[in-house]
Each structure stands twice: as structure tokens, then as C-alpha cells.
Amino acid sequence: MTAPTPHPSAPSPAPLGAGDLAAEITAQLSTRLRTVRLHGFHRPAPAAPTLVAVAHGSRDPRALPTVRALLDRVRALRPGLPVRLGHLELNRPLLADTLAELSGRAVLVPLLFGHGHHVTHDLPAALAAAPHLTGRTAEPLGPHPLLAEALHGRLLEAGATAGRGCTAVVLAAAGSRSARSARDTERTTALLSARLGGLPVVPAYASAATPSVPDAVRELTARGHERIAVAGCFTAPGRFATQCAQAAPGAAAAPLGDHPALARLVLHRYDQALLTRSGSDPESTRAATVAV
Template sequence: MAVAHGSRDPRSAAAVAELLAAVRARRPDLDVRGAFLDLSRPLLADVLDAARGPVVVVPLLLGRAFHARVDLPGLVEAAQRRNRGLSVRVAGVLGPDARLEAAALRRLSEAGVVPGDPEVGVVLAATGSSHPPANARVHEIARRWAGSFGWAGVRPAFASATTPDVPSAVAALRARGAARIAVASWFLAPGLLPDRVAAQAAGAVVAAPLGAAETVADVVVDRYAEALGSGALTA
């Protein structure tokens, strides 16, 4: 059971469906289903209520922010209270994982941004969280990229909940001498927040979200396997 956040934007659910199709192609032996925490259907609570047999829940979340630490465990616990026979194991979130970074860099390359261009400043744009460790992961990736790819600079930016925002990151890169700005997407799927980032970075090259990149599908499969291998499913 792969669980995404959910969005009112239908492009988000379509991107999740495409990702799950890639997961099924890798593991045709598995019954792979999708659900959402909120805003999209089917909701995880409804799917768990209808579940028969053991379930491994794989969060399609890039980091351990509020949804991973609070929302998802709460929904699973509530479902198990309603159905005492329900066996569930919750896998780890997708990140951190070097394969996610590879997917983000590939999306940037597809947008025409290549390593080694000293005139390009890169904004690594993410959702943002009130949980500092989740934001720290994005800062770590930006620092690693800044030291590895020869751009004019790399700055993290967040669409909500924390700073710096995208305009601040763009201004910092301009101050470092960046003649052009590119935005790398640390989002799984299209939606309100990626659109906000693109609007705030008007005139920049904006990479697509990670979506159904092959490496992302590989991470989903591995999180399932890790959860299944960590012990018996529990009711």
C-alpha cells in the first residue's frame, strides 16, 4: 500500500499512479495499491478498513516531517483499533536516499541544466516543514551539490512553513554572480506547492518533480522489502 499526501490537483494523483505502474513493472508478484492521507481518493483510512490480510504501508514521502511522524501512524493505529485483525507494517519514508538525488539531478538535466556551468545558480526547492530535521536534509543536499557540480551556487528554498523562501534563495544566488537561475524540484508530484515555487522563480528554468523516475520506483520497492524483512507483520 503506497501512500502519498494527496492534492486537489489531479496531476498529483496521476503522477502517483504512474509511479505505482513503474513499481508494478518491477514487482509483478506484488499486489500494489495506492492511497492518500488527505484531499485525494482513495483515502488510506478507507482502504485499510477494507483490507483483508497483511498490509505493508510504504509512505511516498521524501522526508520524516509531520505527515510521516504523526498523521500516518495515527491513521494506521486508528484502523487497527477499528479492525483488531488488521496486520500492518509501516515502511520508512523514501528519503534520504542518493537515488532520489539522482532523480532530481536527472530532471534538472532534462530541463537543460548541466553540471559545470558556472553561470547557473541552482535553487533546490522543497515543501518545508515545522520539523527542523526534515528541513536540514534539504540543506545537506544543497551543500553537497554546491561542492560537487561547479555551478555558481546551490541554495535550498522552501514553499511553506520555514525559510529561506524561493525569492530569498534566488537573490542570494544573484549576489554570488549567477547569471541564470534554475530550480531543482524536491517534490514527488505536481501540485499547489510546486506551482507556487515556479511562480516565485519567474524567468528561471524549473525542473519537473521526481514523479515516476526509475530510481524513485526502485526506492519504493526497497522500502517495501526492508519493512517486510524487519520482522513479522503486527496486529
């Protein structure tokens, strides 16, 4: 009987030389070090805080679509940033309901233009009523050069060009009993006047403060101005915006809505709040200007 022919065995791997062994160790260390930072294991960056845009709310059916269009532009400028909407009253979602649905961190950005009661009291109170969130309140949208840019743009759309379409402007705001809010509006008038090449701009209010828009128009008329336009510090159509526009003797600018400069300003206020200790707290440490 013939003995079976043995199969040749697989050749043994050649022993690693010193250089090969060092290369193998380096490769394995490199693979592992990709998951390690200097002070520990690599962790994904925390999610950005949710930007909660806070609108006042209005019974005007045009208000909600206008605010949503503004937030769509904000999302387009910063894809991936979580952006939500909450209203102080009259429209849904209400701010309290929006905050109840969130978790983690949030920045409330008021779609308002001065330090009135809503900004200084209502928004901090809403955050205090949502202890499950780590939140802060951003500055209101005014005063700021980007707000003046948006106001100027709406005036141009209305045909109110300096020297031809108008000789003076009334800047209409909602109004507040807060002296700080009035100062904010006055600073916005100065910024808009500079934007218009020094054209006279005077503040006026729909409620709670003086002068009213008709009174401001009469004042400018008495000073010799015949072509007076009205610009409104209003995010969306509503009772106050309509009331002020109807009092215009000439061109009346549309609400700011989804003007590109306003969308950039919303993001600027969000970024600014993240670089301060407590957002609109007047005692907070102010950060360097954020590029806009």
C-alpha cells in the same frame, strides 16, 4: 456333453526380490517426502505484505494520474507485488479507506521526502486506526542517493546542465516545522550537489520553513550566480510545486513523477521496512543496505 474348456488364469505377479522391494519403498518415500520439510509439512510461502503508497493529495488534476504512473512503474519492476494507493487528503482513495479494504500485512511507503508531521504522526495514527492489519511505516523517500538521481534527471530534462544551463540550484521542498525534516532536506541538497559535480545547491521551502524559493534565489544572485535552476522535491504537480517553479529565474525541473530512480526508491523503502523492527521508528534496529 463336452465340458467347457477352462480359461487360462492370469499369471500371478512374480514375487518382488529384495532389490525390487527396496526400490519400491524408496520411490514411495520420495513421493511423500516432497510434501514434508525438516520440521513439518510444506506450507506455501506467506504472501508478500501489501505496499501502500501514501501520497499527500492535491486539487491539481494532474496529480492523481502522475502518482498512478509512478505506481505502474513500481508494479512493472516487481510483478506480483500487491501495490495500493492511499491519500492523506484531497484525493481518493483516502488512506483510511484503502487500509479498511486490506487484510493481513501492509507496509506504508510515504511518497514524501522528510520526517515531517505526516510521516511521524499521521501514518502511525492511520495504522493504529486499522487494528485488523499488521503494518509498519517505511522511511520517507529522502534523503537517499536514488532521490538525488531522480532530481538530477529532471534537471537535465529541463536543460539545467552544470556549467552551461545553470551555475547553482535551489532545491525546493514543501516545508515543515520539524527540525528533523529540515535536516533531511539539507542532506538531500548535499547529495544533489555531489551528483552535480559540486555545483552549489541550497534548500528552500514552500511553507512552514525558511528560506522561501525567492529568498534563496536572491541569496544565490548576491553570491554572483546568474543562471539559477529550481529542482522540486515533489512527487506530482500541485500548489506547492507550481508555486516553486514559478519563482525560478531560469530552468524549473518537473515533479519527479514516474522517474525510474524514484520507482526503485519506493521499492527500496518497502524492502528496508521489512528488514527492521518497526519501519520509521527511530529506535528500530537498522538492517543492512538493500540492493537497489
